[in-house]
Every structure is written in structure tokens, then in C-alpha cells.
Amino acid sequence: QVQLQQWGAGLLKPSETLSLTCAVYGGSFSDRFCSWIRQPPGKGLEWIGEINRSGYINYNPSLKTRVTMSVDTSKNQFSLKLSSVTAADTAIYYCARSPGVWALDIWGQGTMVTVSS
Amino acid sequence: QSALTQPPSASGSPGQSVTISCTGTSSDVGGYKYVSWYQHHPGKAPKLMIFEVNKRPSGVPDRFSGSKSGNTASLTVSGLQAEDEADYYCSSHAGSNNAFVFGTGTKVTVL
Numbered sequence: 132q133v134q135l136q137q138w139g140a141g142l143l144k145p146s147e148t149l150s151l152t153c154a155v156y157g158g159s160f161s162d163r164f165c166s167w168i169r170q171p172p173g174k175g176l177e178w179i180g181e182i183n184r185s186g187y188i189n190y191n192p193s194l195k196t197r198v199t200m201s202v203d204t205s206k207n208q209f210s211l212k213l214s215s216v217t218a219a220d221t222a223i224y225y226c227a228r229s230p231g232v233w234a235l236d237i238w239g240q241g242t243m244v245t246v247s248s
Numbered sequence: 249q250s251a252l253t254q255p256p257s258a259s260g261s262p263g264q265s266v267t268i269s270c271t272g273t274s275s276d277v278g279g280y281k282y283v284s285w286y287q288h289h290p291g292k293a294p295k296l297m298i299f300e301v302n303k304r305p306s307g308v309p310d311r312f313s314g315s316k317s318g319n320t321a322s323l324t325v326s327g328l329q330a331e332d333e334a335d336y337y338c339s340s341h342a343g344s345n346n347a348f349v350f351g352t353g354t355k356v357t358v359l
Contacts, residue, residue: 175350175351235294
């Protein structure tokens with residue numbers, strides 16, 4: 132059973148870079164995509180972007196100038212970086228697997244990231 | 249790309265049915281068969297309930313069903329149970345630059 136476990140810094144100052152990692156356990160990701168999604172406090176879900184093991188990347192146009200995604204196939208890990216963060220980037224960040232039918236079937240546990248001076 | 253529109257809340261008594269709508273445009277909901285629904289209990293990760301408009305992943309009760317007409321998709325929960333109380337989000341594929349567009353979310357309350 133594939134599981135996703137994520138980690139990263141939970142408290143950032145404005146202008147810093149958010150950095151999160153999502154590790155795949157219990158199986159291979161094959162050519163599935165890893166998406167990153169966030170949920171600001173009291174708000175809905177927002178898709179940030181996706182990447183697969185081949186390095187194909189697709190970013191949400193509203194965030195693409197600040198987002199960088201990467202994959203380490205040797206470690207079965209996906210990473211997210213979001214630069215120049217502000218308070219508006221405060222959110223729970225999730226990684227999730229897309230099995231190829233434009234749905235997200237396995238989710239990480241979520242990481243709360245707070246941006247505050 | 250704007251978020252898909254969902255009603256903020258819906259409710260029903262145990263055993264009743266509740267239907268949640270998800271309205272988009274011809275560029276997302278109306279243009280693709282890739283509508284999915286997620287159940288989200290606060291503090292937990294979202295759970296996929298429906299994919300490709302009306303398909304259920306293994307383990308999801310058949311009380312949950314999905315449909316689509318034009319630019320509006322719907323999720324129906326039949327035989328409401330206390331554990332169905334949660335936030336529900338729809339999502340749709342929206343083209344090559346918008347793999348996932350989410351709905352605004354609906355809080356379902358079991359009275």
C-alpha cells in the first residue's frame with residue numbers, strides 16, 4: 132500500500148523560501164504524478180502544481196513565478212519550493228498522488244506552514 | 249482560473265439524502281469527464297470519494313454517487329450517517345495548464 136509522508140519547516144518569515152519534501156513508501160510511483168495542494172486557514176483547497184518521476188512539470192499559472200518542484204528518483208521523493216513567501220502563503224500543504232485519471236487518490240498527512248514576522 | 253462554485257452548506261437527517269452541486273464552465277466541468285469529489289474531515293487529509301464523474305474508488309460506500317450535466321456536477325450522499333459530516337470539495341481538470349481546479353467547498357451537517 133503506497134503511503135506518502137511529508138515534512139518541512141513549519142514557520143517562516145516573510146520573503147523566505149518554503150521547502151517541503153514528500154516521500155513515497157510502500158511501492159513505486161511509476162509514472163504517476165505527485166501534486167502539491169494547499170489550504171489556507173478557513174479557506175478551500177488550491178492546486179499548486181504537479182511533477183512526475185520523469186520530471187514533467189505543470190504549475191498553477193497563479194503561482195508559477197514562485198514555485199519550483201523537483202524529484203529525486205533514487206530516494207522516491209518529491210520536493211516543493213515556494214519563494215518569497217508572505218502571510219498569504221500560510222496554509223496546510225499536502226502532497227498527493229494522481230493515478231492518471233485527474234484525481235488525487237493518496238494524500239500525505241499535511242504540513243502546516245505559517246509565515247509570520 | 250476561477251474556483252468551481254459550490255453551496256457553502258448542506259444538511260440532512262440520518263438516513264436522508266443530500267446533493268451537492270459544483271458549477272463550472274465549458275473549460276472545466278463541462279469540457280472534461282474528469283470531475284472528482286473529496287471528503288475532508290478537519291485535521292485529516294482529504295479522501296477521494298468519486299473520480300471521473302461517477303466512479304467510486306475501492307472502499308467507498310455506494311451511498312456516494314456522482315453525476316454531471318453540462319457545466320454542473322453533483323455529489324449525492326444517500327442514507328446519511330453521522331460520519332458523513334465533513335467538508336466536501338469537487339475538482340475538475342481544466343486543460344493543460346490547470347490540471348486541477350477545486351470547488352469552493354461545502355460543509356455537510358448531519359442533523
